[in-house]
Amino acid sequence: MVGDLASRDVGMSAKLLALVNSPYFGFRGKVVDTSRAVVLLGADAMFALVVTLHAFSCFKAEGVPEFSLESLWNHSARTSCIAKNLAAFEGLGKEAIGQASMAALLHDLGKLLLCTDFADEYNRILEEVRETGRVVSEVEKKVLGTTHAQVGAYLLVLWGIPSEVVDIIANHHSPKALGNKVSQEMLLFWANLFEHHLTIVNPSCSQPELPMLRFEALGVVEKIEMWRDVASRTLEKYDG
Template sequence: MKRNILFVDDDSNVLQGLRRMLRPMRESWDMHFATSGQEALELMARVKMDAVVSDMRMPGMDGPELLRHVMREHPDAIRFALSGYSDQELVGRSIAPTHQYITKPCNQQMLVEALEQAMAARDLVPNKAVLDKIARIEHLPVLPRIYNRITSELAKGDPSPKLVGDIVAQDVGLSANILKLVNSAYFGLTRHISTPQQAVIVLGVNVIRSLILSLHVFQSFEPTGRTSFSLPLLWGHCMRTASIARTVAQAEGLAREQADHAYIAALLHDVGKLLLDAHCADECLRVYEKVRQDNRRVAEVESELLGLTHAQVGAYLLGLWGLPSAVVHAVARHHAKDPEPGLLSTAEIVYFANVLDHDIIVFNQHYARPAPEPARLEAVGGVEKYEAWTRAILAMGLTAEE
């Protein structure tokens, strides 16, 4: 079935250029064009769109306002901002309702790949009710302790970029938001930024200050007393898993880019738990009650009760945000039972990093401890390889309090 893609720009010449540039996609996409926000909404009332790509500066209803309408009224439509302007106010207003930024003029390959990856990520979530909730998410939750530290440092007259980067790196949600922004086309970077520390240095503390303090990109996660799991324990697990993934990648002699992808995917592999807990609280309570009662795996019970897993939900959002496909794929597969063919992949490293942390550090007595799936274990070299990795991890001296 063809995808429906809507392009919105008040300049008809821009739309004609897009029509010509994307002509090779006619077999895969049905492309629609609108010259105003109002026309776009009227068209969307008649045709279900898979994605909307909107200019930012338009008379009447501008891009950020249009995308907010789309977010509320058509939450499962992917939302891209297409802009050639470096307007901080417009960027600030568009951060919440926008999944990705694309600069114009843009090339065909970049636009097609970004849209195809985002639509593929959406297909990871089979539960429509959950998809509608997740699609409306503006920000990942941030722990109050981290939020307070970052705002305190940014309030200083001359904040330290390194210290800000170190603080950001301690929080999974904050790291995801920073990486989303620094790797968006808006910043026009020629290389991929793979760590929060790099991101803060590249963006600069002034941009970080405006994004966090003035534009309210990040929101403090306020526990309601209904949290399905311990947030500090989850954060510790994600941080350790990222360190383990980096250690395994280095031990196996992987290239720098693949090692970076493994680190980031491991750091973000459980963001789906945050999203489900924040936006599907009742469903999550039922999942974790059954996990504790029956001593079962979280992903297994999620699949049984919700029809999806936190791995799929996390990969969905990261895919919408345009993180590298290797990262999205690894997050999606970090509970899969079957191995991938070929050489050791990013997804395999993240899978084993997650298992190793659960195996070595018992931080929740009520959950079933995972063991490597036999097929995946055999694919990477068997028990001997797993034991070698275990020794390397033990030498790192990681603890549940980190």
């Protein structure tokens, strides 16, 4: 059904196939029609891709020069690969791994909406982040009274994304510690951090430090090296 719908829209279908053949999935030019893509990826993953493309075509963020749609896509796709592999590494089931991957692909869509509808405020937010080094979601909360995580979650409920996935997105900057239990929102929190940490946007800049105090508070310090390893191997393969 998702494949049929997508194939009726030529523009959407071409974009979808370009995505499916991108390094994100590792098929590299082998998928030539949307119904084959659904067979290979599953309906849920295809739905997440359709929603992502729809969001990218609705929200252009043109009033915020610092914001780049291409960077957001790359960050989302790479974070999604890391989240999927961390979930598999932690022994989560097939459904939970799919949810981790979908939530990571969609986790920052709220930024797209805020940059489009609140461009002046978002320019101020980015300026304050640059000047103070504070975390984006904290400054969003101060200026707008909400965060991209909450706004994105609200939008995705309206667009029919499953509530389990929406909950992960809503809490991706504020995961709760659950003793030794690994939660989906914690996996996305780490996947997001590792993606930022391991991606060198400008080679003349040093990598940002990982917030060890935050890891301590979440009770996962002993796992960091293993997870970092999983994330690093994931990105090597992605960039390969």
